[in-house]
Amino acid sequence: MNWVQEILGKYNLGEEFRHQQILLLWDQVVGNQLRHLTRAARFAQGTLTIEVASPSIAQELSFLKERYITCLNDLTGESILREIRFIPGQFQRTLARKAAQLRAEEQDRAHALFSSLPDRHLRCSFEHLYLTHRQREETLQAAGGKHCPRCGVVFYASGSICPGCQFDEIEEPEGTD
Numbered sequence: 001m002n003w004v005q006e007i008l009g010k011y012n013l014g015e016e017f018r019h020q021q022i023l024l025l026w027d028q029v030v031g032n033q034l035r036h037l038t039r040a041a042r043f044a045q046g047t048l049t050i051e052v053a054s055p056s057i058a059q060e061l062s063f064l065k066e067r068y069i070t071c072l073n074d075l076t077g078e079s080i081l082r083e084i085r086f087i088p089g090q091f092q093r094t095l096a097r098k099a100a101q102l103r104a105e106e107q108d109r110a111h112a113l114f115s116s117l118p119d120r121h122l123r124c125s126f127e128h129l130y131l132t133h134r135q136r137e138e139t140l141q142a143a144g145g146k147h148c149p150r151c152g153v154v155f156y157a158s159g160s161i162c163p164g165c166q167f168d169e170i171e172e173p174e175g176t177d
Contacts, residue, residue, distance in 0.1 A: 018076070022048060025075050029068060033155070033163035034061075039089055046082035048072070051089025058086035100138035106131060 008014040026040035026048070037053040038061070052058045061068075065084050073079045110127040117123040137145075137154040145154050148162035155162040161169075 018078075019043060019080050022072055022076055022081060025072055026050065029071050029075070031163050031166040032159055033157035033166075037091065038086075039091075041087070041089070043081075046080060048081055048084045050084060050086050051091075052086045053089065053091040055088065058088075061086055098139075100135055100142050102131060102135055102138065106134055110134075 005014065008017050020043055022043050023040040026038070027035040030038060034057075037057050039051045041049045041051045043049070050061070052061065061084075068084055069081050072081050110130045113130060114123045114126045117126065140154045141147075147154055148165055150161055150165045153162050153164070157163060159166060
């Protein structure tokens with residue numbers, strides 16, 4: 001590897017090479033599930049551009065942007081990253097899953113959970129929301145999904161905890177809350 005460093009040094013590319021390694025660190029920082037929905041595209045002038053699978057993913061990740069910046073700068077040992085931009089990218093679509101059929105008991109449970117709401121429209125809306133959520137969970141579990149032991153969300157990815165809890169495992173830098 002010394003010969004690589006020599007060549008980079010000869011052409012004054014050593015610093016640029018170190019800075020571009022931030023592209024390789026992105027997958028490590030976001031974890032298994034999100035690395036399939038994102039791709040580090042380029043790093044220039046302190047800005048990391050990340051391609052994302054959808055606008056909703058871009059919005060969710062933008063809420064965590066500062067944590068990502070801090071984590072990536074810590075991993076590089078330099079404060080080279082100042083901004084992260086999330087842009088639409090091309091990603092392989094997942095296979096459509098057949099929606100699971102809920103048992104009749106789920107209908108009864110939904111009705112019992114929200115029967116105390118006096119407003120009929122509100123009660124029906126919450127019942128529908130609950131049943132939709134339960135159907136999504138059942139569909140994901142039928143496709144190999146599992147419950148996160150920490151937060152309870154059903155997720156479909158490798159690992160024993162969901163991507164959100166995986167991200168929370170990244171140590172916060174000292175002095176921040």
